[in-house]
Amino acid sequence: MAVLVIADHDGATVRDTTHKTVTAAAKIGGDIDILVVGEGAKGAADAAAKIKGVRKVLLAESAGLGKVLAEAVEATVLPLADGYDAILAPATTDGKNFAPRIAAKLDVAPISDIIEVVSPDTFVRPIYAGNALETVQSSDAKKVITVRPTGFDSAEEGGSAPVESVTGGDAPKTTFVSEEMVKSDRPELGAAKIVVSGGRALGSSEEFHAVMDPLADKLGAAVGASRAAVDAGYAPNDYQVGQTGKVVAPELYIAIGISGAIQHLAGMKDSKIIVAINKDPDAPIFQVADYGLVADYKIAVPELMAALG
Amino acid sequence: MKVLVPVKRVIDYNVKARVKADQSGVDLANVKMSMNPFDEIAVEEAVRLKEGKGHHAANTAEEIVAVSVGVTQAQETIRNALAIGADRGILVQSDTDLEPLAVAKVLKAVVDEEKPDLVLMGKQAIDGDNNAVGQMLAALLDWPQATFASKVEIKDGKAQVTREIDGGLQTIEVALPAVITVDLRLNTPRYASLPNIMKAKKKEIATKAVADYGTDTAPRLKVIKVTEPPKREAGEKVADAAELVAKLKSKGVI
Structure with missing residues (x-):
């Protein structure tokens, strides 16, 4: 064999x-x-x-x-x-x-x-x-x-x-044209050890980046988003984590302002540790989270940044 | 240019798949079914090629044929494609769930008959998640393939396709005829308008049987069991960010 x-x-x-x-x-x-x-x-x-x-x-x-x-x-x-x-x-x-x-x-x-x-x-x-x-x-x-x-x-x-x-073989009917690799200091979403994801609660594209980017940089994390946030135009489509987006399984997944629709859970529930920050205590995301913080992200994220030092 | 768009009827992406108690598969009884979301994007792109929307020249596609290999109800899926703008449909009926290799063989037979210049299809179906039929169809036809497309440009008998690859984007040019499989970012499919839904009812759907094509569709894989993944238990609530950071530090993840 x-x-x-x-x-x-x-x-x-x-x-x-x-x-x-x-x-x-x-x-x-x-x-x-x-x-x-x-x-x-x-x-x-x-x-x-x-x-x-x-x-x-x-x-x-x-x-x-x-x-x-x-x-x-x-x-x-x-x-x-x-x-x-x-x-x-x-x-x-x-x-x-x-x-x-x-x-x-x-x-x-x-x-x-x-x-x-x-x-x-x-x-x-x-x-x-x-x-x-x-x-x-x-x-x-x-x-x-x-x-x-x-x-x-x-x-x-x-x-x-x-x-x-x-x-080595050839591809006679195919021609390579160009490649544009993402030049980001952040790790790639699919391979990152830590992923921070934002949801619809963030309310706008400006707010999404203002909240998520510094947190991701502090943690050396990739940034993801829920489909709701992508559909609302707050985050680019390639950020999407879920059944129709990327399926990720990092060591740590931090969901911020994400309610936890089935289609999102399908894309991240194999993560090792899941953290959910959401002001709605009944959000389904808490049912899969190892650590849940019931709080408005506007208060919780700055506190989290401070606690991370 | 003639475009063939294979479409699959799958569980709606918003419905949670539930494993049957006897572990024989996923329970699809009384579950909402829809067109595979990636296939919907493929249909939309084909229609844009016809309409000349976006960067496409008008009439880049002249005829769009939607084909589905599946149960009788897959007619609804084809009807949906016709409502978005496909011109006619072909249903290749199969009472059993064919494996990707078998579907690729049936589609090859359809391509041999229809002789499209381009096959546009979803990169994967959200039920089996195989991500294989497009590549296999291209191989069986000896056509070039461009998978995971986020941009498609047709010119001079060629397709220039930007592909979503790990870590970035790759652009390749393939000679037509070719198979292109589409990714999420290619477009946002329209909602079919009521007049178009009505119009779609008058469009033709030819019905065939898998046996009509005389291809070998025997299964190669035996499903031993289908199980639920290990369940996650809800963990604990923390009082504030400081406690959260302390917990994460103790777990060694930050």
Whole structure:
């Protein structure tokens, strides 16, 4: 049995999501190889080789792979697929982009976003934005899986696997145009350890930013918002946490002026610790909060800022 | 340009999914069902391509076909798409819930018949959360894909698509025909007006059966069980911000 893990990396090194996917691969069992696709990604391949339990690292480089175009990844992986019983990728936007494409070409049913490996062919994955957990058994000989990083611990360092070159594929019908990465000192919403989210109670876009931004900066947190706040125009759409927005599971989630509609709870209820600040003691958010502070945010947030020092 | 928009009938996003006591799935009896919100955004964008709204030239899309693979009631979902502005519908009836791979195969067969220049669809359905059908359809057709679109521009037989990726935005250009899956920020779907709802009742919906397409739709995955996630208990109320900070410090999260 052998498992191929497609690495998530920035060229110079592999991201922690790769370590977590290796842990999932180890639970499936067998030899683990890591495929690094990219352009000028030798550093990432060397970093992948240091992950414990890895048999070898395959490095595929081409122009289309520099931007992880799905068609190029597909063309790289298909010739390698024969040697593997399972192909895993972290459930990042890249992994979600190329994994189903590979699965369709191999005529297998992809299994998205697993949070647990029950046995080599059985996996647990959230459905309905995490309101239910589905345990599925695959009858496909080969499995194509994306792994939700928050579901697994990071594989340790300490390996010294050899790095081999393999042929990189291309994406003839796709051209990369540009990239605009958010240059913010704040962490990304999906990966942040602390998230502070604001709701409709904040009343305006100016107030939203005046209250949430300093608090986020003090805590080194990402800023989120409820759908109600986004719909009202107080916060940009990419701040939205919930069933139709981003699903987050940080160590600490602080909800300010958020009532806790079902659709919002679906996006944050797997957070480790939830804090709710709301002046309505009957707000549903308090039913999922570890710590609830019944207070007007106008008083509570400045006090919180002061208490944080 | 002809645009095909696959739409799925799912539990309304404001309804809490409840797991059945026998762990066989989620209880959908007497639950409000709606069009998958991401599909609604795809329909809206297709209609804007036709109307020439926003940055689109008028008649960028000439015909919009909404297709749904699902139970008889998925007709209502198609009707909804027609009320937003799609021209006609196709219902591929299936009494069983098909897996994403099977849906992709059926859609491929529909594409082979309809020959659209563009397939615009939601990035994922909010029931199964697989985020897979669009990518698989593109692979089966050997078409390029542009997933998680937050901006779409059609020109000279190409689509320039801005994609929501982790940490930012990526813009790519794909040659048409292509599959584009849409993300939340692409647009805000309109509410169908009453006259348009009335007009939609007169638009044609062709009904087919999955068997008509002769594709292999056998399930590959067996659902062993569907369970509730671990329940969160309401915690404690704190008196003020100072107490809150003390508690969070003791937990080591700040």
